[in-house]
Amino acid sequence: MQMDEALPTFIAESRELLHDMESALLGVLELDERQEAINAIFRAAHTIKGSAGLFGLDAIVGFTHVMESVLDRVREGELALDEPLVQLLLSCADHLAGCIRALAAGQAEPDEAARARPLQQRLQAYLGAEAGATPVAVPEAGAQAAQATTAGDWRIALGFGPDVLRNGMDPLSFVRYLQRLGELRELRLDRSRVPALEQLDPEACYLDLSLVLHTDADRASIEGTFEFVREDCRIEIVPPADGPQAGPSQPEPAEGIERIEAAAPTDTARPAEARKAEGPLIRVDADKLDQLIDLVGELVTASASATLAARATHHTVLQECNAALAGLIDEVRDCALQLRMVRIGSTFARFRRVVHDVSREIGKNIVLELHGEDTELDKTVVEKIADPLTHLVRNAMDHGIEPAALRLSRGKPETGTVTLDAYHDSGQVVIEVSDDGGGLDSQRILAKAVERGLVEAGRNLGEAEIFALIFEPGFSTAEQVSNLSGRGVGMDVVKRNIDALRGSVSLASTPGRGTTVRIRLPLTLALIDGFQVGVGRSVFVVPLESVVECIEYREEGGSGPAWAELRGKVLPFIRLRTLFEVGGMPPARQNIVVVRHAGQQFGLLVDTLYGEFQTVIKPLSPLFSQVRGISGSSIRGSGDVALILDVASLAEQAESGQGAAART
Known part of the structure; x- marks a missing residue:
């Protein structure tokens, strides 16, 4: 995977990390026990720093390094987390969010130095004796550490635990990230823990590495590389003063240990600083979900047509097969809808x-x-x-x-x-x-x-x-x-x-x-269960969740009062024939569909009850946006168009009509 292809993933994950950081900062002062929240804030900053380093976003890396240093002192109890510091860290999170937005907009890494400098200075003030130091920026991959006067060879031994791979970590990505800190002069692989083939677990990790890193970074920076694998890894770090300088004249490795040439960072590196083990989650383009919903809607409509055709044949086996197919389509519909639903x-x-x-x-x-x-x-x-x-x-x-x-x-x-x-x-x-x-x-x-x-x-x-x-x-x-x-x-x-x-x-x-x-x-963008009713030759759909019951109704001449008595109570109703100017004479026996909205009950006077149908809601054209009482349309199994009633709008009309009747 090329880095430009991985950048959207970095942007999405960074936004989630910044959201988590902001949530933790907003609530941390209210907690009696703050350590877990402080650790979460630190991990968010550290993860953004590590991932940004893989993409060469040095401005973000340098800024988060100073932020991380302050958080590390808070984590160690050397600094108190108070309201002013929380406000500063929130401002820092805002700055990082601005950098991420610029990257998402297609800009190269934005030049945010003017905005970052005041925040860095305020952060440096919390670092005490280090306040006058220049913020540390991660050097380019393979940069010669000889230009730093304090550079030396650090000897690092890594023994990865068996669960490292299961937890979503890539051991080699740690090595690649170390190369951002300096020059990797030697890398050796110890194969002594690898079992025989018949005993090997393909999901377990048996990797042991020893390496020499020439860098001017301090121990904290090197240890920070292994923040999220520390519990699953044996780590030994020997500073330059405590061991011999590693170089080309090192002796040949012992049996079972293989020397590996130090490789330059590759574009296939995946950030090892993952916040947590990957779950069964994938990111899907919203346009693809829209297309899926449209296709499922057409499938539901086609299923309704097939149901009508099967009933017309009076063929028992065909109807049974069609019923089984309709059941599966219902399940597909429900699953497809859930894909677009978010909390x-x-x-x-x-x-x-x-x-x-x-x-x-x-x-x-x-x-x-x-x-x-x-x-x-x-x-x-x-x-x-x-x-x-x-x-x-x-x-x-x-x-x-x-x-x-x-x-x-x-x-x-x-x-x-x-x-x-x-x-x-x-x-x-x-x-x-x-x-x-x-x-x-x-x-x-x-x-x-x-x-x-x-x-x-x-x-x-x-x-x-x-x-x-x-x-x-x-x-x-x-x-x-x-x-x-x-x-x-x-x-x-x-x-x-x-x-x-x-x-x-x-x-x-x-x-x-x-x-x-x-x-x-x-719910204008969903498939819903609807109750279809007829007025003349027109068909309307009432959202099934709004329907309470249906009652028979008779009136003389079609011009009586717009209310009926239901179990001793007055029930206002709306004549859909009059409201939508449907032609023709109403039948002698009509029906009232009793619906409920916002705790209010009213009725809809209709000619015919067609029953429950799955309904695909299609938004109305902007040309009909001012039509009251209609929220969308749908295609019936027969191919005819049915209009979906806007129960909220009809409830307002029923209420105003009842008020007018009460005043007269």
């Missing part, structure tokens, strides 16, 4: 840093609580929801959470709380952003809206309608413009982005207790 926890975790930084910027004590991190969404939805969530979290911190003194005067804890939660409801994913702040003043919002000309003076609006004004472009109740808010942009962007995902956003608030913004996202 929202990784997106939620980003906001620990947002809350950490913003709370210090605005001078408020705020903590973040996360719930529902295991809730899964389609990968593309997760990616597109990150920006709206950022706006909402920052807005909750700036507008929602009160200053500490005010909170104390109201009998609240000094520290405010922002909560992120996610869960499934009626075939949708619900994401909530809540705060325990002062809540919203509906009358103040209405006054601002009137002042800005968004609402006519004297107009009577309900609380939900007033809160919805917050999402209008240019609306803001902030008295001052700050770095976070006050310019009237942000909440309208949130609504626009969520609308683009065919989702909905609503807001609820209690004065003095806090505010909750609730986002509902339909």
Whole structure:
């Protein structure tokens, strides 16, 4: 594998390491026992340094070396890990993330010296007597150490344990990395531990090496090479002053020991500083997954066509074979969908840093609580929801959470709380952003809206309608413009982005207790189980998870009230024939499909019930993006098009219709 082919893997792994480092730094000060977290932070920096060295990214290597030196002193108890040092290390992680982003954008190694120098100087200040030293940069492979006055020959003996290969380590990669520290003058292989062929375990390692490294590096740098194999390896390191200088005149190796010519680093080197043994994981291009989902969707449609054809033949054996095939297709469908589903926890975790930084910027004590991190969404939805969530979290911190003194005067804890939660409801994913702040003043919002000309003076609006004004472009109740808010942009962007995902956003608030913004996202990029209904010659699909029950309904003339009685309670319903202007007369006996959304029940009046079908959701063309009540389309087994109903939008219409009926 050429190094340019391996670079994307380095970029992906570095991003994961930096994410782990940031998470550990954000939580380490809250731990009673910090050693494990400190070790994790050190390993992340050390792994990035080692892998970057293999790609010749000397600026990254030099920077992480200084960072690693500080972390090593923290690990040894020589430095206390306090808030200022955590902030500095977070800034260093940000700098490394910027370097990785530049590499991912196709740049050669970015020249970040101007940005790195102040951070390196602050790191050097923690190194005490070494504060005036120049940050160490790893020399080029094979560089002659003679130019350094303190260079010498280090003798190193390595006895790799039997589990090294099973744990995903490449013993030769350690040797290749050592060549980044200096000149490898001698390398010998000891074959004495290799058993007879019939006793040899092909997964076990029997490798013993002895080598001479001419370098000006210190013992810590050499030992650091073997950080992740230390428990599975016998290591002996003899400094230059404690042993004879190795050179060409060394005696011939003893029996069983083979001298190997020192090889230059090769492009086939794989980073040995792996964080953990490799699991059964592979990285797959997202475009390939999209193509797979499309093909599975077509397969489901073709299976529905085959089912209809098999039923028409009345051939028992053919129907049985088709049923078995349909069952396998169901399993393939479920597996394919899971490939694109990711937990929202990784997106939620980003906001620990947002809350950490913003709370210090605005001078408020705020903590973040996360719930529902295991809730899964389609990968593309997760990616597109990150920006709206950022706006909402920052807005909750700036507008929602009160200053500490005010909170104390109201009998609240000094520290405010922002909560992120996610869960499934009626075939949708619900994401909530809540705060325990002062809540919203509906009358103040209405006054601002009137002042800005968004609402006519004297107009009577309900609380939900007033809160919805917050999402209008240019609306803001902030008295001052700050770095976070006050310019009237942000909440309208949130609504626009969520609308683009065919989702909905609503807001609820209690004065003095806090505010909750609730986002509902339909599963527009998935195959779902649907309940098909007919109105005239048109077919509609209701997400099966929203369906509660079906009841028979009769009305005279088709113009009666849009509500029915269900077990002593009023059930509002929507006539799909009227809503979508479907031609023809309704039959004498119709059906009401009772659906539930966000705890609200309402009905859909239809002509025919076709039953459950697997449904492939296809997004609507942008030409129909403004159509209310429809979230997508699907191809039936017969080849006809069925429209998928947007239950959230229909629920709003049912609620408004019920309110109008109540007022009359």
